[in-house]
Amino acid sequence: xxxxxxxxxxxxxxxxxxxxxxxxxxxxxxxxxxxxxxxxxxxxxxxxxxxxxxxxxxxxxxxxxxxxxxxxxxxxxxxxxxxxxxxxxxxxxxxxxxxxxxxxxxxxxxxxxxxxxxxxxxxxxxxxxxxx
Amino acid sequence: xxxxxxxxxxxxxxxxxxxxxxxxxxxxxxxxxxxxxxxxxxxxxxxxxxxxxxxxxxxxxxxxxxxxxxxxxxxxxxxxxxxxxxxxxxxxxxxxxxxxxxxxxxxxxxxxxxxxxxxxxxxxxxxxxxxx
Numbered sequence: 001x002x003x004x005x006x007x008x009x010x011x012x013x014x015x016x017x018x019x020x021x022x023x024x025x026x027x028x029x030x031x032x033x034x035x036x037x038x039x040x041x042x043x044x045x046x047x048x049x050x051x052x053x054x055x056x057x058x059x060x061x062x063x064x065x066x067x068x069x070x071x072x073x074x075x076x077x078x079x080x081x082x083x084x085x086x087x088x089x090x091x092x093x094x095x096x097x098x099x100x101x102x103x104x105x106x107x108x109x110x111x112x113x114x115x116x117x118x119x120x121x122x123x124x125x126x127x128x129x130x131x132x
Numbered sequence: 133x134x135x136x137x138x139x140x141x142x143x144x145x146x147x148x149x150x151x152x153x154x155x156x157x158x159x160x161x162x163x164x165x166x167x168x169x170x171x172x173x174x175x176x177x178x179x180x181x182x183x184x185x186x187x188x189x190x191x192x193x194x195x196x197x198x199x200x201x202x203x204x205x206x207x208x209x210x211x212x213x214x215x216x217x218x219x220x221x222x223x224x225x226x227x228x229x230x231x232x233x234x235x236x237x238x239x240x241x242x243x244x245x246x247x248x249x250x251x252x253x254x255x256x257x258x259x260x261x262x263x264x
Binding site: 012064 | 142143144145146148149150152153156157171196197198199201204208218219220221222223224225226227228230244245248251252254255256257258259
């Protein structure tokens with residue numbers, strides 16, 4: 001069993017769609033939450049939602065959609081002050097989320113480095129393989 | 133102006149959410165289409181939709197959510213037989229889509245390599261930067 005929670009934060013419905021797409025691949029998993037900043041939401045509304053979730057104190061892997069984006073900045077600020085065991089990876093793609101969900105390793109440097117590597121390796125120029 | 137179209141293909145609503153999230157960052161852009169394979173859709177229904185879009189013959193950058201996933205496999209097959217100028221990058225994240233949308237370079241090896249590099253560099257372990 002995965003010994004940490006996963007929290008995905010994004011612009012709009014991207015986090016929710018990532019979680020739903022992952023469920024199509026590896027099934028619905030417990031301990032996975034999605035938060036989105038809608039177009040006319042204030043950053044404060046996202047802060048309030050994420051704060052309640054991170055406040056539970058469980059080790060949490062936070063995935064954000066874009067380094068430097070508002071959702072990323074909001075959760076980074078919260079993680080810094082949470083005092084808990086929070087790790088953040090920006091630039092999430094579906095492969096990263098699936099690998100995180102099916103992981104049963106502790107949330108440490110080894111796991112985070114492996115997930116970052118897998119996510120990067122999952123970005124592939126496929127054209128060469130088409131035989132063009 | 134970007135001299136190619138962009139087509140995003142995914143599980144569920146992920147492609148649509150990626151396009152909407154990108155619009156929150158760089159505005160709504162012409163020539164960007166999203167196609168999703170819903171849970172109970174057949175691959176053939178996605179094939180039919182994407183075929184019509186690729187059939188226009190415009191140079192097209194295809195972004196897919198996961199290498200080896202059904203949506204990826206469907207569009208790869210179509211791209212191989214399209215005869216047109218189609219490039220495919222798997223493992224899309226939001227940074228990749230935004231960079232593609234705002235690009236005004238021709239759809240060639242140089243651009244595809246640059247986009248892959250940017251997408252990979254956008255996957256970042258941010259924990260170290262939190263001063264933990």
